[in-house]
Amino acid sequence: MPFHFKKINDADVDFFQKIVGHQHVSDAETTLLDHGRDRTSVVGYQPDLVVFPRKTAEISQILAFCNQNNIAVTVRGAGTGLAGGAIPVAGGLVISMRRFDQILDIDKRNSQATVEPGVITEFFQNEVKSLGLFYPPDPASRGSCFIGGNVATGAGGPKAVKYGVVRDFVLDLEVVLANGEIIRTGARTLKNATSYNLTQLFVGSEGTLGVVTKIFLKLIPHPTFNLLMLAPFRSVERACAAVSAIFRAGITPSGLEFMERAAILRAVEYLGGTSPVEILPETEAHLLIEVDGNYLETLHQDCEKIAEVLEKFDVGDVLFADSEASKNELWRLRRSVGPAVKKGGIFIEEDTVVPRGELPILVDFVQKTAKKYGFIAVCFGHAGDGNLHVNILKEQISDENWATEVPKGIREIFEKVKELGGTISGEHGLGLVQKQWLPIVFSATEIALRQAIKTAFDPNGILNPGKIF
Numbered sequence: 001m002p003f004h005f006k007k008i009n010d011a012d013v014d015f016f017q018k019i020v021g022h023q024h025v026s027d028a029e030t031t032l033l034d035h036g037r038d039r040t041s042v043v044g045y046q047p048d049l050v051v052f053p054r055k056t057a058e059i060s061q062i063l064a065f066c067n068q069n070n071i072a073v074t075v076r077g078a079g080t081g082l083a084g085g086a087i088p089v090a091g092g093l094v095i096s097m098r099r100f101d102q103i104l105d106i107d108k109r110n111s112q113a114t115v116e117p118g119v120i121t122e123f124f125q126n127e128v129k130s131l132g133l134f135y136p137p138d139p140a141s142r143g144s145c146f147i148g149g150n151v152a153t154g155a156g157g158p159k160a161v162k163y164g165v166v167r168d169f170v171l172d173l174e175v176v177l178a179n180g181e182i183i184r185t186g187a188r189t190l191k192n193a194t195s196y197n198l199t200q201l202f203v204g205s206e207g208t209l210g211v212v213t214k215i216f217l218k219l220i221p222h223p224t225f226n227l228l229m230l231a232p233f234r235s236v237e238r239a240c241a242a243v244s245a246i247f248r249a250g251i252t253p254s255g256l257e258f259m260e261r262a263a264i265l266r267a268v269e270y271l272g273g274t275s276p277v278e279i280l281p282e283t284e285a286h287l288l289i290e291v292d293g294n295y296l297e298t299l300h301q302d303c304e305k306i307a308e309v310l311e312k313f314d315v316g317d318v319l320f321a322d323s324e325a326s327k328n329e330l331w332r333l334r335r336s337v338g339p340a341v342k343k344g345g346i347f348i349e350e351d352t353v354v355p356r357g358e359l360p361i362l363v364d365f366v367q368k369t370a371k372k373y374g375f376i377a378v379c380f381g382h383a384g385d386g387n388l389h390v391n392i393l394k395e396q397i398s399d400e401n402w403a404t405e406v407p408k409g410i411r412e413i414f415e416k417v418k419e420l421g422g423t424i425s426g427e428h429g430l431g432l433v434q435k436q437w438l439p440i441v442f443s444a445t446e447i448a449l450r451q452a453i454k455t456a457f458d459p460n461g462i463l464n465p466g467k468i469f
Ligand SMILES: Cc1cc2nc3c(=O)[nH]c(=O)nc-3n(C[C@H](O)[C@H](O)[C@H](O)COP(=O)(O)OP(=O)(O)OC[C@H]3O[C@@H](n4cnc5c(N)ncnc54)[C@H](O)[C@@H]3O)c2cc1C
Pocket: 038, 039, 074, 075, 076, 077, 078, 079, 080, 081, 082, 084, 085, 086, 097, 117, 138, 139, 140, 141, 144, 145, 146, 147, 148, 149, 150, 151, 152, 153, 154, 155, 156, 157, 158, 206, 207, 208, 210, 211, 212, 213, 338, 339, 427, 428, 431, 464
């Protein structure tokens, strides 16, 4: 893709050093390499320079300068993204948010918090939990990703099925625009009907509209108890069909995750071969089901009801995790699926999402498409949300087939997703790797409206060029 941005020169480096301090600017080869990739398998890009600012005012000066001098800017959180959003495809400057790592306020009176974007999600969750509060959005990467990255990607996670995604917890944002102006997008209120909702526009904008420098979040009371069960199924379709049946029985689990056989086996291997559960030869898929609340007796009743539902779908022996240790082991297994599946090298992860009742059709279609085009697709994901991560692994596939056959299969899967009422990304965003599929789900007019929004915020197109469109 042809870009026409200015390459950073020595005078520019001097300018950035004056703003953030000499030690917080780097053009070291390893730094440029590290900041040239994320957790996709895309390689081959790197920025000219990386800066590590600490204050909003510094970012404001940096952006104003880049805007005037036509320098491309890519904002970076923790670099755990799975869509290539943080990859600086046009070179230029990477702004790392690593030093924006403070929880500024936890307001117990209003059940709210103010955080900087470089705070690690799990750290924040633990801090509010110690005060009896709950911040549910918990991407499986929560131990390493930043809340700012979560906001910018519109992240989800296992708890989204009951509590909602990151977007449902963001009340207001401080943002630096491309021209360096600093704005607030909303208010610290639970309701806000004051014209267009800029806060929600920035959630999921993947660093293309501005740099998020402060985040105002809603919190809720932490539930007292949770129960966890792992259910094995002899058929993938039946496991998926059980998902919507659980809701129809009147229960909203706080987690409802799907792992097909290949996914869980890879996770077991990734964890050194030890498994909290025996994976029987006839088991084709598992559902990990969590319920939470304040009354243990009610939760036990919910689990009994879920077990009754599962019986109708040819479930095997359900494992109930009865201690914190065994619950942690099962969640560790689930959280290891992502890294385990990707461990083997080149992969593409498709973040498909459909209305949850359509999940059995989608899974069946993915399997048939993989067979038709000769690729391996390992599926897992947030089944309660209808969000299926389809991991296509290169492994033995020839370079030619990878380049020609696999994209045909992906196109067919996304067309099916659209037909089922779904879309091409549930929580990872489009970034670099998914943008080619946008015309499958949006018309030319629908895309043009989004491009007009981008132009209104960033007329010179310096912010995260080459992404989304
Ligand atoms: C093992 C694993 C499991 C995962 N599980 C989940 C999951 O369950 N759910 C889920 O949603 N995702 C998941 N992800 C994907 C990833 O962790 C999320 O997309 C996460 O939100 C990215 O955060 P980050 O800080 O790493 O952002 P980065 O990857 O650094 O950046 C992502 C995007 O956000 C932009 N950005 C970052 N910070 C800012 C800012 N302050 N202002 C403006 N733009 C910004 C970047 O420009 C980029 O476009 C997983 C990833 C891995 C590796």
